[in-house]
Amino acid sequence: MSSPIYIQIYKVLKEKIVLGQLKPGDMLLSENELAQQYSTSRPTVRKSLSMIENEGYIYSYPGKGYYVAVPDHNKYTLVFNELHSGDYSINESKLLEVNVIVADEEIARVLQVPLQRKVIIIRRLLSVTEEPVAYDVKYLPYYRGKPIVEKEIQYATFPEMVAQKDSAFAIKKELCISIEYSQPIIEKSLYLKESRPMLVVDQRLFDQQNQPIGWGKTYYKSEYGKIKACSS
Template identity: 30%
Template sequence: MIDKHSPIPIYYQIEEFLKEKIVSKQYEVDQAIPSERELSEVFGVSRMTIRQALNDLVTEGYLYREKGKGTFVAAQKIEQPLHEVTGFSEDMLKRGMVPATRIIQFGETDADKQIAAYLKINEHDPIYKIERLRLADERPIALEHTYVPVHLVPNLTEDIVKESFYSYVEQHLQLEISHAEQTIEAGLANSKQASLLEISQGSPVLFIQQLTCLTNEQPIEWVRSTYRADRYKFHVNMKR
């Protein structure tokens, strides 16, 4: 399991050994891992060495601790590449996860000045206002507020937005989505966000705004999302 004669620190070898068990799902999410005492006996090292390895895994988000109960396997972060426009359902299916959507609010309203400016429509034009909780494998990931011009997507229903909005736009309406712009910033969850995302108030979250456009540069949606920072991370491929 570990090589005590290796130049690689023993705590790091243990860390990598446990990480492999987590990634390969030999340790399931929310499963308690063996205690420091048990692990020290298994590896034949001090509890201080075990503690260092576990502390690193907690910091990296592979484990979490509950006071008085032990150390448990954390749900792994979902990595989202930022070089392509994909919908939430598409992302989750690609990762072998089961996407789900809980509709909190759905209906038509008039666009205010800010939303009209983003969507390049007139103030008071009709829009769909959609609030959705996004889940992967039954665990909440993000809270979304979406605004869509009614004239571009007529007859939109709750059933459609529960599935894949992008698929409906491209396959049913025959509209081509071209590109999107995103802004991402860190923040803290308020009481409503915390309750829906099943985290503590004040927990770190990612606030994301996305404007998605068709090939003619007409925006088809503006989305304000709140993502759990402990469940999501973004990947950017940059070239010089």
Template identity: 40%
Template sequence: MKNSIYCKIADDIRDKIISGELKTGDDLPSETALCSEYSTSRMTVRKGLTILSNDGYIYSIPGKGYFVQKPNYNKYTIFYSERNNLINDVDRIKLLSVDVVLPDDKLATNLRISKNRKIIRIRRLFYTQGDPMAYDLKYLVYQKGVPIIENEIENATFPEMMSNRASLYSLNKEIVMYAKMPGEEIKELLKMYDEVALFVVEQKLNDVKDKPIGFGITYFRGDYIKLHGVSQ
């Protein structure tokens, strides 16, 4: 198809960058030269270059042209699931409680609400082969008239808990991961008798206007979880 020419331009230049024919800082042929090489319009050439720019392969300097971007070696794509990781899968979830509470300072900050605004707290335990592997807390901004049905949230993922509040396609999620030693409550819940660190995952769900509508903290036993990332 005629419209696929810009994809070919992007693919050809991308291949040259990946193979090393074009190196970091090298300038690309001008738009005029690419128009001539591919027998196409300037608009089509620009569409191909825009793809490469959006993917992080090139950048432009007004009046000078396009150049090969230095790759970001610190950027990784990590697959994270509450239920599945490289060494263990959650095979049972136990709902501990669903309560309406007031937020502490951390929750009020993360949800961008006042400390007088009520929130819903959902407490769960994740099990694998009969052993508790994670203690899960989810906090939703309380909305009058929006019911929380316990048998629907017991096995729901965090985004699924929001399905009656917002379209799942409109949500975006922030994630923070860190290690922490457990307190006595979590030790008891997870039956941790050895000095094992927790792997803590914090999740924040934002709506289409980038407003926080939910915050979650999952405390995994450090010996029950392993994640994998791939550089881009």
């Protein structure tokens, strides 16, 4: 079964751009011309062009038409999952603590809650073939009457934890990667003999109104602190 005509047009035009047959700055044929060339309607052509535009290959100039965009090589797609990073996967997650605490100044500031507001803290030790490689801590606003199911969070990623309350598709994410020196509680959990630099991934989750719904930090041993990103 052949693909719908709009998919065929999409594939042909995208291939011409990728292969360099259409270069940055080149103007595409008009919607009318493409419709005639492919014996179809303008709405069908417009659907194809919209798909290519959404992927960043072309842009529209009102009243003139569509042009091939200049690729942005400064943009990368970073896929992060605290249970899978770099060339390895976490195969053991040990739940160290699930508790309700009162927010200190830093937690209150990040989660935008009143000082001393109750929050849930979750601490985990992440290991690869029995070797502890990362210390993971998460903070979630506390809601009275909402059960904390430990078995559901032991191997859950951060968005999955929050998605027990909010739709996973409604969550907005912010990621910050930095280097910090280990703290005594982390050194003890990861069997470090002294303070050392660690790769730290700071995750902040927001709802559709941009209100914080979760804050987490994962501390990786330097030899396991590898995160990959690729250009689209």
